[in-house]
Amino acid sequence: xxxxxxxxxxxxxxxxxxxxxxxxxxxxxxxxxxxxxxxxxxxxxxxxxxxxxxxxxxxxxxxxxxxxxxxxxxxxxxxxxxxxxxxxxxxxxxxxxxxxxxxxxxxxxxxxxxxxxxxxxxxxxxxxxxxxxxxxxxxxxxxxxxxxxxxxxxxxxxxxxxxxxxxxxxxxxxxxxxxxxxxxxxxxxxxxxxxxxxxxxxxxxxxxxxxxxxxxxxxxxx
Amino acid sequence: xxxxxxxxxxxxxxxxxxxxxxxxxxxxxxxxxxxxxxxxxxxxxxxxxxxxxxxxxxxxxxxxxxxxxxxxxxxxxxxxxxxxxxxxxxxxxxxxxxxxxxxxxxxxxxxxxxxxxxxxxxxxxx
Amino acid sequence: xxxxxxxxxxxxxxxxxxxxxxxxxxxxxxxxxxxxxxxxxxxxxxxxxxxxxxxxxxxxxxxxxxxxxxxxxxxxxxxxxxxxxxxxxxxxxxxxxxxxxxxxxxxxxxxxxxxxxxxxxxxxxxxxxxxxxxxxxxxxxxxxxxxxxxxxxxxxxxxxxxxxxxxxxxxxxxxxxxxxxxxxxxxxxxxxxxxxxxxxxxxxxxxxxxxxxxxxxxxxxxxxxxxxxxxxxxxxxxxxxxxxxxxxxxxxxxxxxxxxxxxxxxxxxxxxxxxxxxxxxxxxxxxxxxxxxxxx
Numbered sequence: 001x002x003x004x005x006x007x008x009x010x011x012x013x014x015x016x017x018x019x020x021x022x023x024x025x026x027x028x029x030x031x032x033x034x035x036x037x038x039x040x041x042x043x044x045x046x047x048x049x050x051x052x053x054x055x056x057x058x059x060x061x062x063x064x065x066x067x068x069x070x071x072x073x074x075x076x077x078x079x080x081x082x083x084x085x086x087x088x089x090x091x092x093x094x095x096x097x098x099x100x101x102x103x104x105x106x107x108x109x110x111x112x113x114x115x116x117x118x119x120x121x122x123x124x125x126x127x128x129x130x131x132x133x134x135x136x137x138x139x140x141x142x143x144x145x146x147x148x149x150x151x152x153x154x155x156x157x158x159x160x161x162x163x164x165x166x167x168x169x170x171x172x173x174x175x176x177x178x179x180x181x182x183x184x185x186x187x188x189x190x191x192x193x194x195x196x197x198x199x200x201x202x203x204x205x206x207x208x209x210x211x212x213x214x215x216x217x218x219x220x221x222x
Numbered sequence: 223x224x225x226x227x228x229x230x231x232x233x234x235x236x237x238x239x240x241x242x243x244x245x246x247x248x249x250x251x252x253x254x255x256x257x258x259x260x261x262x263x264x265x266x267x268x269x270x271x272x273x274x275x276x277x278x279x280x281x282x283x284x285x286x287x288x289x290x291x292x293x294x295x296x297x298x299x300x301x302x303x304x305x306x307x308x309x310x311x312x313x314x315x316x317x318x319x320x321x322x323x324x325x326x327x328x329x330x331x332x333x334x335x336x337x338x339x340x341x342x343x344x345x346x347x348x
Numbered sequence: 349x350x351x352x353x354x355x356x357x358x359x360x361x362x363x364x365x366x367x368x369x370x371x372x373x374x375x376x377x378x379x380x381x382x383x384x385x386x387x388x389x390x391x392x393x394x395x396x397x398x399x400x401x402x403x404x405x406x407x408x409x410x411x412x413x414x415x416x417x418x419x420x421x422x423x424x425x426x427x428x429x430x431x432x433x434x435x436x437x438x439x440x441x442x443x444x445x446x447x448x449x450x451x452x453x454x455x456x457x458x459x460x461x462x463x464x465x466x467x468x469x470x471x472x473x474x475x476x477x478x479x480x481x482x483x484x485x486x487x488x489x490x491x492x493x494x495x496x497x498x499x500x501x502x503x504x505x506x507x508x509x510x511x512x513x514x515x516x517x518x519x520x521x522x523x524x525x526x527x528x529x530x531x532x533x534x535x536x537x538x539x540x541x542x543x544x545x546x547x548x549x550x551x552x553x554x555x556x557x558x559x560x561x562x563x564x565x566x567x568x569x570x571x572x573x574x575x576x577x578x579x580x581x582x583x584x585x586x587x588x589x590x591x592x593x594x595x596x597x598x599x600x601x602x603x604x605x606x607x608x609x610x611x612x613x614x615x616x617x618x619x620x621x622x623x624x625x626x627x628x629x630x631x632x633x634x635x636x637x638x639x640x641x642x643x644x
Contacts, residue, residue, distance in 0.1 A: 071399075221400060
């Protein structure tokens with residue numbers, strides 16, 4: 001598995017570098033805007049980060065890449081875990097950048113929310129990652145299984161991601177929002193330890209799901 | 223062993239191989255006791271399938287021109303000169319059947335056919 | 349002796365096509381040509397064997413080991429050149445090969461250099477910059493470098509010029525010398541396996557209609573022309589018949605039987621010609637199971 005992960009890193013290192021720089025600029029902008037009390041646009045960088053994620057995956061997850069890996073003398077387990085592992089590792093780096101940016105440039109009030117924000121972002125990224133992998137596998141697996149079930153699952157998963165992202169965006173950036181009007185959803189999930197824990201459980205559940213979906217594929221090309 | 227095999231002939235590769243080896247044996251080029259290349263080596267060398275060579279060797283073994291020793295390979299057998307002549311005569315007769323038939327179908331007499339054979343020996347084969 | 353591979357009751361169903369049930373095997377030391385028209389299932393058969401698709405029924409074994417996707421030992425025994433060649437496109441050929449070498453214990457760098465030289469492949473060029481022919485050559489090198497006991501080849505010489513094609517066949521003949529390796533060669537360019545193949549399996553619409561030694565076909569099939577005045581409805585062992593007046597032309601799957609009948613019938617001006625594997629294959633594939641039965 002390790003030679004594969006090393007190879008994946010090597011193959012993508014320039015793209016990764018560009019994305020990391022892009023994300024760092026995002027986070028710095030966000031932290032700066034927090035400081036200057038212009039929270040309306042502070043969540044934009046987060047959204048852009050997710051877009052960067054999707055762009056990155058599109059480039060990497062091609063049928064040929066799947067085929068290449070599937071033909072290697074690696075067990076299915078190694079391959080499926082390797083995929084997830086690589087992505088998570090990538091996002092660990094992203095989180096580190098986000099955290100550091102906040103620590104050094106964020107405002108005081110921002111730091112208060114820092115912990116929650118970071119953790120919520122963490123679970124959001126892991127979930128998006130896993131859902132992308134699951135969607136790719138379900139969408140491209142050519143088999144005679146019923147199409148409608150697969151499409152339904154894909155749609156549900158992306159609705160979950162969209163809602164997570166939507167509620168993640170700082171409520172105080174909503175127009176006409178006040179501290180009291182932070183909706184219950186945000187309060188429970190993004191500002192309490194239990195909520196964040198639950199979000200993480202869901203994220204890791206989705207990761208596990210993506211491992212299983214890969215192993216269950218009937219074909220490894222489109 | 224150098225053989226001259228071709229795909230553009232009516233003669234199957236297997237026959238070409240056994241014929242050419244037979245000719246070498248009968249002409250004395252391959253003396254009794256000489257070892258023949260292994261089936262795989264010949265197959266690889268002449269770019270033919272193993273089964274092709276195997277069948278060629280089997281044909282030669284049936285004619286008792288070669289024999290195999292377990293673990294040691296294939297060897298040219300001892301053949302008396304008289305026997306060699308007999309085999310060569312047999313082959314010639316087999317080979318003559320078709321051309322003679324065709325010649326007779328085209329109206330040539332037995333005498334004319336004999337004349338043509340003499341002609342070939344004298345003029346064509348120097 | 350363990351078979352190089354074995355297909356046991358393998359079935360894979362698609363909405364408009366069914367592959368199988370496939371029941372066949374390959375002994376070591378043998379080259380099996382897998383022949384069939386496009387869409388007959390040749391590539392699907394190989395995909396199933398190497399684990400790119402999962403079958404609906406049955407199982408496959410490679411040197412006695414099931415091709416279990418959760419195990420890797422069976423993968424060391426095979427070298428696969430598929431219908432699509434996959435590399436890290438941004439890397440050079442050499443880097444791609446170095447990457448692969450980490451996975452195979454029997455990989456030989458010396459062999460890589462030797463093959464690259466013989467096939468004339470520029471290993472320092474990026475994979476995406478290689479011509480189609482060079483990609484095939486690179487794929488061949490990656491399949492051969494760890495000296496696998498079973499070579500699975502899907503149209504491996506497509507896009508190659510005659511010189512390289514000849515070199516590839518040279519290498520394949522060499523590999524067979526120790527008698528322990530097997531080659532499964534799927535193609536519809538029969539001139540390649542004209543000499544190489546020991547046995548042939550004909551695939552038509554997902555089923556193997558005939559499995560035979562190649563020499564049996566080339567020995568027994570003939571194109572025979574003759575003149576016959578009497579009307580005859582059926583010629584023995586014949587799969588194709590053309591007639592103009594009293595001139596006949598037949599394709600016989602067993603010329604000795606046919607000739608015997610012709611001589612009994614008093615046919616004249618009998619001329620027989622051997623057929624190339626291509627010509628025979630076309631007859632078999634056109635005729636399907638009926639033609640295959642005639643051969644018997």
